[in-house]
Amino acid sequence: MTTKYNNVYINETATVVGPYEDKGPLNKYFDKAYNDLYFKEKTFEQAEIKMIKESINILKNKNKTEKIDLIIGGDLLNQITASNYAAKEINANFIGIYAACATSTLELILGANFIENNLVKNVTVFTSSHNNTAEKQYRYPVEYGGPKPKTTTFTVTGAASAILSKTKKGMKIESGTIGKVVDSNTKNVFHMGAVMAKAAAETIKSHLEETKRKVDYYDLILTGDLGKYGKKILKEYLKEKYNIILKNYNDAGTMILEKKEYAGASGPACAPLVTYSYVFNQMKKGKYKKVLLVATGALMSPTMVNQRLTIPAIAHAISLEKVI
Amino acid sequence: MKDTYQAIVKKHTPKEDTFHNAFITFITGGLMGVIGEFLIEIYQKYMNVPYKEATTCMLITLIFISCLFTSLGFFDKWVNFCKCGLIIPITGFAHATQSAALEYKKEGLITGIGANMLKLSGAVIIYGIIGSFIFSLLRALVGIV
Structure with a gap:
């Protein structure tokens, strides 16, 4: 099912990453990086919440947004915990979604529909994942490690957010x-x-x-x-x-x-x-x-x-x- | 069409280096045995512990060391390298229990550590007990005959 949009733009974006991504080849493009997987919090789950909040703050400052009309977010955890707890502290109407690792594009599609149909002026979308919270929930305890086959992928630690509106700026x-x-x-x-x-x-x-x-x-x-x-x-x-x-x-x-x-x-x-x-x-x-x-x-x-x-x-x- | 996809998946899935893994496991597992023997000898010779108790002391030492290394955060890298060479001996059991305990330590003594510590190693205990029960039963039956 394909929908065409005439007037929706991603105006600004913000990214916060963990230590492994900061050592990766794209490090110079990220807005903020932490060299500690706890992000100075007590637990990994709380670290993930902090990442989301930071990325939204960076986004707000970059785009000089006064009021977020609608926020759509998701992550990998049960009950999309990190998103809900982060949204708790952002004063905006919130939709939490789950589509595993396809969350980000689904958010953009949903957000674009709201903008295109003039339902709201701006939509902020965010997505997050944390290697250690994902490992804990889906695989083994972090310190267990355990031998893994060559086809295994490594969950990234980071939060990414973007703001959508009808203002002609950024990416269409x-x-x-x-x-x-x-x-x-x-x-x-x-x-x-x-x-x-x-x-x-x-x-x-x-x-x-x-x-x-x-x-x-x-x-x-x-x-x-x-x-x-x-x-x-x-x-x-x-x-x-x-x-x-x-x-x-x-x-x-x-x-x-x-x-x-x-x-x-x-x-x-x-x-x-x-x-x-x-x-x-x-x-x-x-x-x-x-x-x-x-x-x-x-x-x-x-x-x-x-x-x-x-x-x-x-x-x-x-x-x-x-x-x- | 299902078969086409499965065939493509199979074609692009790399084979694991079974021989290489088995070789490393053989060497490291063997080394673990040597270390165990060495510890038993030390307990017997220098601390005058009888053989049976020396074996227990050796196990406790290995459990302590692997729990300590797990907590210090580098034992998982060793396990990744040595694979079953460290997983099959008592070190693997201690590592699995300790890593689960560490993971849940912030969720409370009962609901966190208590409920989750044996998440990975619980199965070893259950089937260890069942297995030893069956074998003891067999031994008893053979003894009667």
């Missing part, structure tokens, strides 16, 4: 495609690339079909967190099944971290951290003019995995354009 949101939940028949919790690549392929295909565009219309197609093996799977699957050959393609998960023992980065914050920092910057400079961001989410529940069910996945796409 040209259209958005809401994806379907896709089951790739994979049960391997250590191979999220394989779980999500099929969903990404379906969303890319329906976006191109519904907008009647060729794949080379975009300067960059950026998936969220497929990792280096998921990237290969997506490319080959699109070619085999739909005869779409991805050329200007990259994956945010393979760009943000320098950790060779992992297949890449993952987490809801992965796609927006790269988009709101690096892509936003490069678009202003003119390197990219048209970007398709496809955030991919594995809708994984440890309970259902223990019940031997496969892991469903979803991908939402958003088309971003340089403001001329």
Whole structure:
């Protein structure tokens, strides 16, 4: 399902990251970095809340926003805890959403609908993930470590936020495609690339079909967190099944971290951290003019995995354009 | 179409270095055995502890060391490298228990540490007890015959 927007812009963005991302190749594009995973808080959960609050404060200062009309946010934790607790301290109408690592693009689509239809003047969106809170909830205790296969991805620590309005500044949101939940028949919790690549392929295909565009219309197609093996799977699957050959393609998960023992980065914050920092910057400079961001989410529940069910996945796409 | 996708996934999933992992595990696991033997010898020779008690002392020492290293924050890196060489011996059990306790220490003594400490290692205890019960039963039955 693709919706076109005529008058929605991402005016400003803000990113706050943890120590691993700060050591990564994109570090100079982030607004703020901490070298401590606790972010000077008592627990990792509280650290994640702090990250969100900081990123929104930075965003407010950058954009000189007086009043936030609506705020849409999400994260990876049960009951989207970090988002709710952060929103508690921001005086604004709040929608909390969950779409695993596809949260960021879903927020942009929802926000764009509110703006396009003149329901509100501005919308702030935020997404966060914290490596240690995610590990604790989905895998093993942090200090346990435990040997991991090569296909494992590493959840990023960071919060990214952006403000949307009709003011012609920043990046234009040209259209958005809401994806379907896709089951790739994979049960391997250590191979999220394989779980999500099929969903990404379906969303890319329906976006191109519904907008009647060729794949080379975009300067960059950026998936969220497929990792280096998921990237290969997506490319080959699109070619085999739909005869779409991805050329200007990259994956945010393979760009943000320098950790060779992992297949890449993952987490809801992965796609927006790269988009709101690096892509936003490069678009202003003119390197990219048209970007398709496809955030991919594995809708994984440890309970259902223990019940031997496969892991469903979803991908939402958003088309971003340089403001001329 | 399901099969096409699975075939592509299989093609792009890297193989784990089983031989390399097994070799490292063999060496490190063996080293753990040597360290254990060494500790037993020390307890016997220098502290005059009888063999049976020396074995217990050795286990306690290893548990203490691995719990300490887990708490200091670098044992998980060792486990990642040595894999089952450190997981199968008592060090793995201590590490699993200690890491869970650390993880939940801020959620209260009962609801945090108490309820979650055996999250990973609880299964070892349960099946350890069941296993030893069955084998003792078998031994008793064989003894009767």
